[in-house]
Amino acid sequence: MDKIVWHFETKASEDRLSEAREFARRMAHRRSIREFDPDVQISDQIIEACIQAAAQAPSGANRQPWHFAVVKSHEMKLQLRDLAEEVERDFYTSEKFANWRDDIQHISTGWSKPHFTDCSHIIVPFMQMRRLGDEITEPNYYPKESVGLATGFLLAALELAGTATLVHTPHNMNFLNSLLGRPNHERAFVLVIVGAPRQPARVPNLTRKTLAEISSWY
Template sequence: MTNNHTIEIEGHRHVSFHLDRLEPAEMAAKSDAFYQWLDTRRSVREFTNEPVAKSVIENIIKSASTAPSGAHKQPWTFCAISDPVLKKQIRIAAEAEEKESYESRMSDRWKDDLKPMATNMYKPFLEEAPWLIIVCKRAFELDTDGKKHNNYYVNESVGIACGMLITAIHNAGLVTLTHTPSPMNFLTNILKRPKNERAYLLLPVGYPKQPVYVPDLDRKGLDEMAVFYEGE
């Protein structure tokens, strides 16, 4: 993208945008190659403690931050944790919530649906993975005087950023797992986040143990998940 020209629209500066167009054959090949590569992504629950450079995590987060957001408010905070003391606190609190969920909150049908995932209330990956990224949604903004300012389409915006975050993790040659203990307010409490932030998603990030096994699952085919409305 090159920004060679600027104009004013309703008093705000806009810059020119350039996109290198691809020939149809190259476009088809690149889009198929990207799908084939992304289809190798899997959720992994077993991590080594091998270090991952902070600069890599920074690049992953910056990639996620390119996501579109309502009115460009960018209503997210990415909390990246490598401190083993904090990770242990998070694991203890998360497993307490998971125990409650497995024993009293989750229906038998829900637990049956989880059986192919081979998951349970114990979450050692919260300590094993070299990094945890806690994505917080910013429900509103607070200025220096404590006055609230609206954010828009917060859940949608943060959800898009999380998808891009997971893709960036895969692109870096690392693995992750989406973890959503419920409720998640213990995360914002442990991390001492401000009152305008709510924990949205937890992602352990690192290298998989070797060997590591994942469920033998099939993804839905295109005809099961897409509907095309084409003119004649």
């Protein structure tokens, strides 16, 4: 394969450190927002730019096994909400999920999902589990890991763009393929709900693990 010269900016060590700390500071500002202001629309161009950022993530064998479905019409958000609430009603009432419900009690969620219709856009990153060509169909490499990384880039870009986000995972997301017309070899990874917070924004009082808890050096 051809190689090209890649312009790699050389930075002084103190600049690297200040940039890393600044990025950490910006990311520390990210919190999941669950109440959105229905009167604020985020521009489509911002969403597109953030998807472009997501698409720069590394991927197994550069297969880029992702597709980002963007829901912005109110009718479609309403349909998505109805279907998600149907799935969630089962999760929030069934005995078999009682322990799981206890674990998320502190974030005070329930089956009702007004944020689906109050938000501006819902982005659904799909994982392409197989590569389909005219004559080929073969598994992709690490689609889950690749789409996980791309979704991380997406969330970081949305945060830097000043939007509020929520990662949401209805208990079963299979309904998204038919609703959004995505083929069978794709699977929804998560839903990323995007908008502006209803003010004053309120979030659960959570703490992060310390650096010592989450890292070890050798």
